[in-house]
Amino acid sequence: AQSVTQLDSHVSVSEGTPVLLRCNYSSSYSPSLFWYVQHPNKGLQLLLKYTSAATLVKGINGFEAEFKKSETSFHLTKPSAHMSDAAEYFCVVSSFSGTYKYIFGTGTRLKVLA
Amino acid sequence: EAEVAQSPRYKITEKSQAVAFWCDPISGHATLYWYRQILGQGPELLVQFQDESVVDDSQLPKDRFSAERLKGVDSTLKIQPAELGDSAMYLCASSFQPVGGRKEAFFGQGTRLTVV
Numbered sequence: 001a002q003s004v005t006q007l008d009s010h011v012s013v014s015e016g017t018p019v020l021l022r023c024n025y026s027s028s029y030s031p032s033l034f035w036y037v038q039h040p041n042k043g044l045q046l047l048l049k050y051t052s053a054a055t056l057v058k059g060i061n062g063f064e065a066e067f068k069k070s071e072t073s074f075h076l077t078k079p080s081a082h083m084s085d086a087a088e089y090f091c092v093v094s095s096f097s098g099t100y101k102y103i104f105g106t107g108t109r110l111k112v113l114a
Numbered sequence: 115e116a117e118v119a120q121s122p123r124y125k126i127t128e129k130s131q132a133v134a135f136w137c138d139p140i141s142g143h144a145t146l147y148w149y150r151q152i153l154g155q156g157p158e159l160l161v162q163f164q165d166e167s168v169v170d171d172s173q174l175p176k177d178r179f180s181a182e183r184l185k186g187v188d189s190t191l192k193i194q195p196a197e198l199g200d201s202a203m204y205l206c207a208s209s210f211q212p213v214g215g216r217k218e219a220f221f222g223q224g225t226r227l228t229v230v
Contacts, residue, residue, distance in 0.1 A: 032216035043118075043205060044157075044221040051216040090156055099145060099169050100211050102219050104156035 002027045002095040006105035014113045019078040021108045023091035026072065032094035033074045034102070035065055039087045047089075050074060061085070086112045116140045118222035120206050126228045132194035135225045139188070139208030147219065148181055148191050151203040163189065196229045203227075 007022040025031055032051045036044040048059025055067040065076045074091060091105040119138040127133045139146050144165050149157035160179065162170040165186040174181065178197070183189040193200055203226050207219040 034218055036221075041203075041224075041226060043120075043223040044207075046218050046220075049218050094216060099162065099164055100209065100216070101159060101162065101170065102147070102207070104158070106156050107154075 002031065002093045002103050004033075004091045004093045004103060004105040006089075006091050006108050008108050009106065010109045010111065012111040012113060013081045015083055016080050019076070019081045019085065019110065021076040021089050021091075021110065023074045023076065023105060024072050025074060025091070025093050027093060027095075029096075033065075033067065034092040034094070035059065035063070035074075035076050036090045036092060037087050038090065038107075044090065047076070081110075081112045083112050083114065086110055116220075118206055118208055118220050120204075120222035120225055122225055123223060124226045124228075126230060127196050129198055129229050130195040132192065133196050133227065134190055134192045135204050135206075135227075137189045137191070137206030137222060139206070140210075140220055143208035143210045143220070144186070145209045145211055146183060146189050147207040147209075148189070149205040149207065151205055151224070153202070157205055160191070193227075196227075198229050201227055201229045 003026045005024045034049045035047040038044050047063050048057045050057050050067045058064045063078045089108045092102050095101045121136050146163040148160045151157040161174045161181045163183045166183050181191045203224045205224045206222045209219040
């Protein structure tokens with residue numbers, strides 16, 4: 001069965017400093033992995049996705065993530081945090097059993113300090 | 115840009131009343147998902163449709179929840195009767211999955227339900 005573990009429920013960074021949100025996955029086959037962002041009382045917006053092409057994936061708003069099969073990780077990074085990055089971030093693995101399902105991690109709340 | 119439409123955005127209802135949510139997926143997306151997100155947690159799948167057919171409703175509390183997608187386009191999720199524990203964000207998503215494809219899901223803005 002597929003699953004994802006987000007290692008930090010809360011992360012605080014100062015504006016202008018790097019962001020690292022950690023995600024480990026479990027999958028019985030080559031997975032598709034996604035990062036979504038959710039601002040308060042909003043739906044989920046796709047930041048980036050890995051679907052077996054390049055292992056370093058670039059997304060919107062300066063975010064990127066690296067797929068590391070040996071470590072079963074898909075950590076999200078950004079070189080310099082902006083106040084507008086404060087939100088909830090979800091790591092998602094896609095599971096196939098006849099149709100595709102999306103399995104969510106528990107989320108990481110990012111706080112950006114001025 | 116095409117979006118998943120949901121209504122209403124917010125709903126307050128008394129317990130034991132009926133409530134319904136509507137979702138219109140992106141045109142051409144055969145797969146439609148309803149998720150429930152309790153405050154502070156990640157979304158959990160309630161029901162998944164492929165066209166008009168339910169392919170997974172294993173986590174849907176069928177004694178009070180029902181979902182339909184009669185023409186394989188828009189969908190309605192109903193709760194009757196609502197309970198206090200149903201207070202949550204209800205998210206609809208759709209995706210297009212060609213053979214061998216690994217596409218992302220697109221989410222609507224959600225319906226925030228408060229049961230009082």
